[in-house]
């Protein structure tokens with residue numbers, strides 16, 4: 001009998017894609033849906049970036065490139081990382097791949113060995129691919145709970161207890177998907193103090209939302225004293241320049257670059273040649289479109305947070321970054337008789353025409369934290385206002 005490996009049978013997924021399929025099916029059948037599922041900007045890639053790719057194609061830049069990327073892009077990324085993080089990053093530390101996502105796997109593969117009991121600590125709730133790849137690559141997943149009472153930041157005392165000599169990698173994600181929390185300097189310094197006690201402990205710093213910070217500033221843990229060497233800085237053009245489908249991301253680390261690059265050789269060969277030029281154009285061109293997009297997100301954040309907080313049974317912290325909110329809907333579930341956030345989500349979709357994700361799509365529920373939903377506000381103001389109206393009406397009309 002032809003069999004599928006246990007590893008593959010047990011492989012996790014990004015449930016946003018599964019729910020999106022369900023949502024698109026309903027839309028195809030003609031149902032009106034206010035969609036808050038999608039983790040990508042609802043803007044088109046700016047024209048000057050598209051022109052950069054078209055020019056590259058016309059000039060025949062359509063072949064394989066060196067695995068770590070074209071030298072011009074590696075230089076531009078080094079400059080971008082150096083300027084935005086206040087550190088000195090060299091072009092030879094930079095590796096380009098098909099999005100930021102592949103670096104999650106390449107990093108786990110580069111710093112842990114299969115089945116050796118080596119631990120990777122990652123945020124919970126969090127981007128689901130962290131846990132699925134930690135498991136698939138035979139390391140031990142150790143979730144660090146992000147609690148509402150701590151503003152969904154990292155509880156440093158708790159982290160200290162989780163980390164030991166078997167911990168090889170700490171995954172950080174700031175601004176954070178799905179809660180929108182941003183790690184401040186003091187917290188990053190405390191995290192760094194703990195990490196530096198261990199000689200063989202790397203940090204994967206997922207910074208794909210680094211440009212989307214609305215209050216205060218973005219700080220990378222790589223900029224904290226003594227952290228540059230052990231931190232893999234990861235960012236990309238997907239979110240910042242509305243380029244999710246172009247599949248260009250980048251990582252930088254002085255010690256790991258050559259190994260990450262070998263993983264690229266073994267898997268993707270290289271990121272698409274013309275798209276690397278598009279990314280180069282994005283990083284080196286005018287940044288007005290990104291600034292406008294971020295301003296728009298800030299406005300929407302205020303609308304959605306205020307709107308959610310005005311609905312009976314919903315409490316929503318004001319996140320400082322990314323384009324997600326993570327409201328607590330425990331009381332709303334009780335009001336409408338939903339047993340949990342997932343039932344509430346399903347009823348919102350089918351009965352109210354509002355598509356969101358629930359906390360089970362982002363890891364395990366943390367004990368005592370109640371029920372949460374994730375809204376992406378990469379949606380127009382009209383969609384946000386209509387979605388809020390529908391949720392309010394749904395709760396009012398479905399009291400048990």
Ligand SMILES: Cc1ncc(COP(=O)(O)O)c(C=O)c1O
Pocket residue numbers: 039098099100101102127173177206208235236237238244248249
């Ligand atoms: C936290 C986080 N990391 C990585 C990614 C993947 O980004 P990319 O499109 O660059 O692969 C996402 C996309 O949703 C994300 O939310």
